[in-house]
Amino acid sequence: MTSLNEAWFQRALRVLPGGVDSPVRSFRSVGGTPYTVARGSGAYVEDVDGARYLDFVQSYGASLLGHAHPDVVHALREAAGEGTTFGAPTPGEVLLAEAMVARVAGLEQVRLVSSGTEALMSAVRLARGHTGRDKIVKFDGCYHGHSDALLVAGGSGVAQLGLPGSAGVTKGAVGDTVVAPYNEVPTLDVDVAAVLVEPVAANMNLVAPTSGFLKGLRAECSRVGALLIFDEVITGFRLAFAGAQEYFDVTPDLWCFGKVIGGGLPVGAFGGTRAMMSSLAPLGPVYQAGTLSGNPLATAAGTTVLNLVTPRDYADLTERVATFATNLEGAITAGGLYGRCPTEGPLMGLFLSREPLEAPTNFVEAKALCENGLYRSFFHAMLERGVALAPGAYEILFVSLAHSADDLASTVEKAVEAVQVAAKS
Ligand SMILES: *Cc1c(COP(=O)(O)O)cnc(C)c1O
Numbered sequence: 007m008t009s010l011n012e013a014w015f016q017r018a019l020r021v022l023p024g025g026v027d028s029p030v031r032s033f034r035s036v037g038g039t040p041y042t043v044a045r046g047s048g049a050y051v052e053d054v055d056g057a058r059y060l061d062f063v064q065s066y067g068a069s070l071l072g073h074a075h076p077d078v079v080h081a082l083r084e085a086a087g088e089g090t091t092f093g094a095p096t097p098g099e100v101l102l103a104e105a106m107v108a109r110v111a112g113l114e115q116v117r118l119v120s121s122g123t124e125a126l127m128s129a130v131r132l133a134r135g136h137t138g139r140d141k142i143v144k145f146d147g148c149y150h151g152h153s154d155a156l157l158v159a160g161g162s163g164v165a166q167l168g169l170p171g172s173a174g175v176t177k178g179a180v181g182d183t184v185v186a187p188y189n190e191v192p193t194l195d196v197d198v199a200a201v202l203v204e205p206v207a208a209n210m211n212l213v214a215p216t217s218g219f220l221k222g223l224r225a226e227c228s229r230v231g232a233l234l235i236f237d238e239v240i241t242g243f244r245l246a247f248a249g250a251q252e253y254f255d256v257t258p259d260l261w262c263f264g265k266v267i268g269g270g271l272p273v274g275a276f277g278g279t280r281a282m283m284s285s286l287a288p289l290g291p292v293y294q295a296g297t298l299s300g301n302p303l304a305t306a307a308g309t310t311v312l313n314l315v316t317p318r319d320y321a322d323l324t325e326r327v328a329t330f331a332t333n334l335e336g337a338i339t340a341g342g343l344y345g346r347c348p349t350e351g352p353l354m355g356l357f358l359s360r361e362p363l364e365a366p367t368n369f370v371e372a373k374a375l376c377e378n379g380l381y382r383s384f385f386h387a388m389l390e391r392g393v394a395l396a397p398g399a400y401e402i403l404f405v406s407l408a409h410s411a412d413d414l415a416s417t418v419e420k421a422v423e424a425v426q427v428a429a430k431s
């Protein structure tokens with residue numbers, strides 16, 4: 007690593023724990039010094055030393071159009087000039103909520119918050135308040151943000167750092183959280199308030215739902231009166247124009263969003279039917295609030311993104327990613343390893359192995375592959391060749407609308423060499 011990256015990281019280490027504000031950004035699981043990003047444009051980021059990388063991190067999915075899209079930048083400049091936060095209703099909140107409600111069949115109202123974590127935490131409170139039940143069910147390897155009740159058997163950074171959960175989370179906080187294996191429909195009791203699921207699991211690398219899983223969950227929740235919560239923080243408006251409800255034809259009781267709907271600014275949202283959302287304060291007994299909720303800058307960026315992308319964009323991106331996945335699997339074979347790049351719409355995972363493999367269907371299978379040690383050297387070999395993947399084997403590749411077919415083809419070429427390096431490691 008060259009000098010300015012190292013210098014910034016050393017300064018960061020003094021004032022930020024681990025040098026980062028979110029553990030997934032640290033290079034703990036891959037080793038080495040992280041590049042410090044100075045700027046980004048489209049599919050590329052540039053670090054403080056001036057090195058350019060084709061970026062498959064894309065803020066872990068927050069950036070659908072690529073970095074610094076001119077329309078988003080313009081909307082932000084306009085909004086900033088009008089004032090950035092008021093503590094009073096603004097048109098921007100209505101516009102973003104309308105854009106979301108217009109897309110998703112069954113979604114009638116949303117409450118805007120400032121992160122995905124907040125959306126999930128609040129949706130769980132709403133589900134408990136609405137049903138008068140305590141228990142929630144989540145799936146092994148799914149990540150639903152870092153609120154106490156949901157920080158158990160999480161994927162992403164929790165898995166990357168080899169943590170079972172987190173210190174500081176009391177037994178009481180997770181005592182009503184039941185963990186079940188992904189892709190198996192659990193038999194529920196009548197004391198379950200809600201079942202939370204990532205419709206496509208994208209925090210244990212990529213694990214797609216098997217046929218019947220989501221429909222089975224819907225039926226089982228309905229049978230016992232539990233609420234089905236789709237955590238669409240990644241799938242929401244990345245998997246398909248209207249998200250997972252459209253893609254899988256399964257309608258949950260509550261939706262959680264984040265990442266894409268903020269257009270690169272801090273936003274989350276949760277929503278459902280008007281009747282369900284009426285349980286929230288000021289209408290109902292479930293309290294939820296936020297000083298910066300529905301922030302004018304964030305809603306301006308998010309609304310710009312949602313209004314810009316078309317169903318056609320999702321179809322094109324899906325096609326581009328399918329080709330990329332096939333070619334990358336070919337590159338892995340050519341480089342001397344076995345690989346699987348499972349896709350679901352424009353979402354794509356990457357598993358490397360020394361033995362022939364199938365795409366995993368649950369966390370146990372995904373973990374065995376993510377922990378085989380091959381990703382670390384592949385990651386660094388790609389980074390040296392100007393391709394930035396996430397610094398952890400449990401993350402997926404985020405291909406934005408700014409990634410051209412040429413960008414993806416050159417990634418495939420570089421991958422052959424990087425796999426050869428990994429194979430020798
Ligand atoms: C990123 C993510 C979250 C948490 O969102 P933050 O904005 O990081 O708090 C929740 N659920 C899923 C599926 C995510 O990928």
